[in-house]
Amino acid sequence: FVHSPLDDYQPSIRVGELLPWVSAERLIQCRVRQTTNQTTYTCISYRWDAADVLREIHMNDKVFLVRQNLYDLLEVLQQEAKDKPEERFIYWIDALCIDQNNIWERNHQVAQMGRIFSTATCV
Template sequence: MEQYSYEPLDLGRPAIRLLCLHRGGNESEITCNLFQAELHQRHDTVSYEALSYTWGSADLTESIVIDCFFMNVTLNLYGILQQLRYQDEDRILWIDAVCIDQENKKERGHQVEQMSEIYKEAHRVVFWLGPGTFETDVLMESLQLLQSEIEKHNYRSWLPEDDDWKKLYNGVVYESF
């Protein structure tokens, strides 16, 4: 299998590439396709999620398949793609390391200039902080419980220093554990 080669972006427009991460299980190879889209096209915008993460060591790589060609990605990104991949549907993502031709300095500069818009127009921004631990799982579960409890109250009128926040937090934390 040959290495993936980028098709040029129209740098005179707010063009970007998006990655379609194909559905699959944890054991199957990661397959994707890249396609071009344009920012600021409200009527014709493709919904996507932007990924924010730490690249990790460039020396440790794995291969993914893009449009029937291989691309080396960092071991960190490979693990993230395994975790983010849905089993039953494809997922559209913007990932800087893959969606930008990192070897093309002109394109890289063009894309960096657009990054705030790329993140702003994303349907959701996914922050990858690393694999979960017991502690992070407990934290995330607590935050979810706190969120669902907050929605039962008229919290929009609360000031940050109001004791209602502390009472709500303590109630959630002590009831759950």
């Protein structure tokens, strides 16, 4: 998975949406997209675990590796999404919504965290 670049000309972030399970394999699937502040989303803050255990999810139909504790959280959230299929769960999670391999973007997004958290509908 490779993040598409964020728009440099306006304050934008990426948000994700969990997709319903489509098979008995219970693959965690999500779609990540760029947005401005008009989108309603939930911020999720958590402690990064050691990277010794990585799990596979699918972001925009591509393989993406996440730490075990984030995987566990996504699994719970996806079950909740399955139980409420009429509701869309739009989220901002730093490990998924910031290109962690792009130092400029990572620093830029970290500098905007106050705004990112304050414009979320729930943290």
